[in-house]
Amino acid sequence: MGKKVLVVGSGGREHAIVKSLAKSPKVDKIFCAPGNAGIANDAECVNLKVEDVEGIINFAQRNDIDLTVIGPEAALVAGLSDAMQSCGLKVFGPTKEAAQIESSKEFAKKLMVKYNIPTAKYETFSNYGEAFDYVKKGSFPTVIKYDGLAAGKGVVVAQNFDEAEKALSDMLRDLKFGSDKVIIEEFLQGPEFSFMCFVSGDKVYPLELAQDHKRAYDGDKGPNTGGMGAYSPVPFVSPEMHDKALNDIMIPTAKALVEEGFPFCGVLYGGLILTEDGPKVIEFNARFGDPETEVVLPRLESDIYDFFNAAIDGVDFIPQWSHDAVIGVVLASKGYPGSYEKGAEIKGLEVVNGEVFHMGTELKDGKYHVAGGRVLMVTAHGDDLPAANMNVKKEITSIECPALFHRTDIGKAIL
Ligand code: AMP
């Protein structure tokens, strides 16, 4: 019998998961809750919010869903995985407690210190005066992080005291993000890369590496965003450094979570930095990265349905990857990550040859329109990264929409 899969989420990441599942001969029906206008071409969208735990469980039970894959952290934090597991439903995504590795920076930091997992040195503060005195005595740059989910906007790399003071004042006095806890950490230097692994308790199945581009504009200028583009593979990480990241960071972290009583099942995402002393952790996420997923999953040659099930059941599985390189460029609304206008029509999508993942679009009268900050991710393959780069640049020119902008230097540093 063909399998039925439910994907939870509504972004480019979920579109990539859906497209990957659609390649599996075992899967004959894919639902996505809530999905988006582009996902609707590849799956049946179900009008349920990602935090609607009861609604999603009812849907999965009524429709005999064989597997649910959770995309966004909001669903994890709402306890969707816990609730599904207790109803006997098969789900790929960690429990709320295990997801603290992402939802609480302090939890993640304490775990890393306790288990000797390489990361930046840090201190935690909730008192403005104490934090002020601490940065006054310290050196710059220094890094100030809000201790909770802030959609990638809760991190300030302060170049001087004034910038640090402003960040502390925003976070601890004006409570810009809600609560009043910050982490101040040592500034690390080196290129960053994203190491996603399927994890099942202490079993770790590494995916191919990717690199995200978090700043809004070319040359890594401008504000931090959810991610403006990505590529895979990542040639500056040697096989030796890859194994070091796996053996000193990813595997020990999975084991530490088991040891602490929060066994993890899902994607453990290491946001790593390659320093002179080897790879170190900048952050962990408890889910697939966005936009990294859109460049990594298209390289997976194995059946992703089997891979999800192997990981959930903790059985051996060696995924096969294509040697192709993939580059993806995000088309975002002008003004993003600040305020932007919705509603402009997007033309030319039908002539793009590469895979296009929808992040924030809406279909009206048969035409796609801008409906979010990050709108589309255009990807292209090539035999190597320079070839993929040429291809993606060509594909982007097909898309006409004056309301959008994109970076022109994705992967430039390694090309
Ligand atoms: P995060 O949300 O923790 O991933 O941080 C967002 C971005 O801030 C990262 O991708 C880094 O570029 C930068 N960052 C965070 N922590 C550090 C650090 N300790 N040293 C240098 N850069 C950092």
Ligand code: GLY
């Ligand atoms: N690309 C970074 C993230 O998914 O958080």
